[in-house]
Amino acid sequence: MARILDLGARVELTAIYPHFHDISIGLYQHTNEGGQVQFQVHSYSARQGVDNCLRHVAASMVLLGGMEAAGGNGHTVRFGCGGSHVKACRRVFIEACKVPPGEALQAKPLEIFDKKTERKITLEKLSDKEAFRVTADGVEDGKARRIAAVAGGLVKLADLAHVEGEDSLVLFPCSGGHDALVGLLLVRALNVRAAMREQDGAAGRGVLAAPSAQQQ
Ligand SMILES: [Zn+2]
Known part of the structure; x- marks a missing residue:
């Protein structure tokens, strides 16, 4: 039945x-x-x-x-x-x-080594709200650009909000409790294009077969 x-x-x-x-x-x-x-x-x-x-x-x-x-x-x-x-x-x-x-x-930590730029990327949680600041170590040249790209990746992957005028700050529009989540997203935010491709690919590979159609 x-x-x-x-x-x-x-x-x-x-x-x-x-x-x-x-x-x-x-x-x-x-x-x-x-x-x-x-x-x-x-x-x-x-x-x-x-x-x-x-x-x-x-x-x-x-x-x-x-x-x-x-x-x-x-x-x-x-x-x-x-x-x-x-x-x-x-x-x-x-x-x-x-x-x-x-x-x-x-759970993934709030920091990761970014092979592409050989920097350690860290998410600093701001204590008074559910906002995270993306920071990076290493030389100044290109640092702000990389930080903005990673923050932009987080926004894209998870519909987080940017804080106006702050390229490095992202914000959850809720009461929060998302440290593990944002740690997981950080891994993917380093290469957001690949992550989006993967998502589109999974969706494009077919529809979930109904019981009658699926091989047992
Ligand atoms: Zn939430």
Whole structure:
């Protein structure tokens, strides 16, 4: 008997999940009765073990994205602030789908070595608000440009706001609690073009097959 699911709108798709029989896994967004935005990891595959696989992806999203579990099925997550941050969440999902089962995961730090310019890039959290300042070490030549590019990458990847007149400052438009999330985004903000290509590629590789169409 077919399951009837109210999943909400699909916001991202991994057409070929490499760690479990190449199944397709989608990310769905819906709003619960309390007005909180939730994201559900779902697959139409009926393979044995798919439940564990979806739990693994959701648990990786919690760790990598600083999200929290929502509901009891182990497949649903949300941001603690109750906001949607849908663009950021799509990125968290894409990264979570790369994590092999059994790998010990840690949230990403707020600093990274930028191979392209051989600088250490750091995100400084401003204490009075959910703003982060991008800083870099190394020579002055080209530094401001690189900082602006990384901050611009964060804005693009996650719909963060720029603080007016401040090329190095980005801001979450919510109550925050997103240190892990912004650490994860920082990795991708170093090469935002590749990250956007990856996202478009995942979406372009096909649609999530309905149960009848998907190979078991
Ligand atoms: Zn938020």
